[in-house]
Amino acid sequence: MSDALSGGLLVVGLLLFAGGYVWLRAMEPEPDESWLPREITGGQLAFAEKRFESRRHGLVARLDRAYRAGGELHLVELKTRAYFAAHASDAIELSVQRLVLEEATGERVSPVAHVAVQQSGRPGLRAIRVDLFDEQQVMAMRHRLLQTRTGHGPEPRPATRRKACEKCAHRTVCQRTYGDRD
């Protein structure tokens, strides 16, 4: 085989490889964002998996995503659940994220956030709107948590859903202490 022929074959091979690579990249599916709520669609992803803290509030949070849209930041928190619902705990978590993000960036953060629920056995995500607690309410909860931990203040309340107790690792000691969760 002449040198010219082998050189030509090498160039054709390289071109085929490059073409294949570009084609495969083009076929690569992009992340689906069709679940995004109306307020965020078309906005820019501003933060992902980022930790923020506020010494002034004594709070720290790692947020899943924050989008910039309509002149403010919008929080999105991912949850994997067997059912499609948002809980009070989600609203509390997102409220803390809102406070620390506002403190760190100086930007306005929307008082409405979204929980992106990934239901087991179902493809894709679905978003639920959540109204957030204000600064005063969050700080009152922080105070309450510190009291609860140390056993001061009012007696700690049990889970509102009895079903939650079924899979709780503290169930035995809880029943022994309070006698109302058998």
Next chain:
Amino acid sequence: MSRNDRELVSASELAQLGYCERVAHFDWRDGARRTNEQVNAQDRGNAAHDQFYRDSVAIARASEKKGRCFVATLALGECAETRDLRAFRDLYMRRTAAGRWLIRTYYRLGPALCELLGRHRRLLQCVRACVRLAAKAAAWANARRLPG
């Protein structure tokens, strides 16, 4: 300032209050305890978060390209209409190979188009009217796809 005032409380710790106050107390007093079921759920959650983060990185990469040029932004500025067009791009065009090819071609030609429009005000006015119409159509199409 007391020790409690300085102590950093995490969002997930505080969220536990909304789940069960007693767990917050027992976790603090006896150390965090989880059943196998809870550990499995935590593992599933971590895996989902890893994927969510990988998606975030891909979205952020795509967003970098968004900033290079935008004829609509030149014609209308940053407004609801440009957001509708971006949403249309993300909801419809990015989901097919042909759509992604169109987006890439548009970004490649965009700077030259913007330069041309900057030099010809009449042409820019025509484009502005067309972009407005396109944005209206995009808003209508987006409303059909979006929840709520």
